[in-house]
Amino acid sequence: MSSLNPVSIPPEVALNVVSPAPIADAGGAVAAPSFLKSFLNDNPYFQAGFGLMTLGVGLTAMRQGLVLGTTALRRRMLVTLEINNKDKAYEWFLAWMANQNVLQAQRRTMLTPWARSHQLSVETTVEHRKNGSSSALFKLVAGPGTHYVKYKGAWMQVKRERETRSMHLVSGTPWETVTLTTLSRDRKLFSELLSEARDLAMRGQEGKLVIHTAWGIEWRPFGLPRQKRPLQSVVLAPGVSESVERDIKSFLERRQWYADRGIPYRRGYLLHGPPGSGKTSFIQALAGSLSYDICVLNLSERGLADDKLFHLLSNAPERSFVLIEDIDAAFNKRVQTSEDGYQSSVTFSGFLNALDGVASGEERIIFMTTNHVEKLDPALIRPGRVDLMALIDDATPEQARILFDRFYGGNDSVGSNITGEVEALSRRLGDIVQEEMRDGKRISMAALQGLFIRNEARDAVATCRDFFVVRRT
Incomplete structure (x- = not known):
């Protein structure tokens, strides 16, 4: 069999095969070869495949350059604010969003500053009363996802994200963040929006008393804010109310005096007397008259140990009284153990150290009540732990x-x-x-x-x- 010889193709034919058809001008004459045609035909590297690789590299470089340029442009033109659910402004902002949503539902017009959200979450508050009844309140807020707000003429993107893979160790709630994004020129609106959200939250508590309870190692509001009770509505024996009120006002006015002398800035009060004499009512009325809140601490609460007690007393909300009722019954059982062997009660020595020990906090006002002052350990009621004792007795x-x-x-x-x-x-x-x-x-x-x-x-x-x-x- 004869071997096959490669067919030789003349250059003219090869050129006619790979070259595009000549383009004629208006007069019918053939136009001169373009630069691209010359590059493709005369460049041996391109014909060998290097040209396609170079073109791909160039396109990739252009794409990365476009991404970097977009990122740089976003950095210069956009500003982002992040709020996590550990910050007080988180609840304020969500409440503000819910309020704007309600306003839009009432107005039914696009003139409202809020763009309606279609992703909602419900927050339920349940209040149990001493008589056995209870009530539940529902509040609809913006759920996880992306929302848009138009505030004072500027559009903002609001993104609420929830981290389901990590939870708060004490409360068991997931970590959440709200991210606000707007043009850099409108960054000043962030402060105005947060101030408006804060004022809206404070307006709901204006003229009212907020009761806080311990939730793990945190203080959380319990139920809705309550109407303040006038101090004169609590009728005590002559001079008792005036004496306590005068002492606490003097304490609040002498912060610098304590600091100059190196004395811990804290005060302890013990109100003792028979049941129904008005001890708790007087504390509530006194807190309302001074525009203070009340933090109710139950020493027998399951899971409350010495370390958590230190943290709670050292991180009580500002302008609040810490109220510990029936202190004489708190240490009948020094150590209570749950089924899983976890110690669920603070120790007496731990409580004393939390009041005035090395680890105790400052800027704190504690009120304790008891029906049987004679049962209290002298170590508990010594000066420094209890600075003022007042008898709230039966009716005269x-x-x-x-x-x-x-x-x-x-x-x-x-x-x-x-x-x-x-x-x-x-x-x-x-x-x-x-x-x-x-x-x-x-x-x-x-x-x-x-x-x-x-x-x-x-x-x-x-x-x-x-x-x-x-x-x-």
Whole structure:
């Protein structure tokens, strides 16, 4: 068999094969070869495949350059603000977003500063009352995803992200962040928006008392803010309310005095007396008059140990009282253990160290209450841990008359508008309280208040003797 010889193709034919058809000009003449045609035909490296590789490298470089340019442009033209759920502004901002959503639903117009969100989350607050009833409140906020806000003429992108792979060790809630992005020229709007969100949150608490409870190692508001109770509405024995109020106001005005002398800036109060005398009510009214909140601490709470107690007392919210009720019953069982063997109660020595030890915090006001002051360890009530003790006792004749006048004075609850009859009944009530006290019987202010709520003035005075009890000293 004869071997096959490669066919030789003349250069003219090869050129006609790979070259594009000549382009004729308007007059019919063939145009000159373009630069691209000359490059493709005359460059041996391109024909060998290097040209395609070079073209790919060039396109990749252009793509990376475009990405870098876009990133640099975003850095110069856009600004980002990140808020995580450990910051107080996180809840304020979500509440602000929910409020804007409500405004848009009410107005039904595009003039509202909020673009309606289609990704929502629900936050449920459940409040359990002492009488066994409960109520649940639902609040719709922007859910995880991307949302858009138009605030004061500037559009902002709001991205809420939730990290499901890592949880808060104590509360078990996932970590979340809200990221706001807008043009760099509008960065000043971030501060204005957060200030507006803060004012909106504070407006809901204005003139109200916020109760905080311990949630792990954090303080969280419990239920809705409550109406402040006027201080004069709590009727105590003459001089008791004024003495405590004067002491705490003096303490709040002497911060620098404490610092100059190296004295820890903290104060402890112990209110003792029989049940129903008004200890807790007085603390609530005092906090409201000073625009303070209350942090309720239960020393018998499951899972509360010495280290968590240190953290809670050292990180109480600003302008708040720490309230520990029934302190005499807190250490009946020094150590309580759960089924899994976890210690669920603080120790007495740990509590003392938390009050004034090396690890204790400053800028703190603690109120403790007890019905049996005689049961308290002297180490607990020594100066430095308890700086002022006040007896909140059962009703005296004067207290009973003051409370009676506030319920019935100036109205027709006795069946007539005769003020003299109210005064006569008030004096009669005072005499009854005085007579019963001589016989060793007492009546609490809570019992008198309940009596006045349920009865008219004449019936209240006529039946009040049934509510006196003998107090064991």
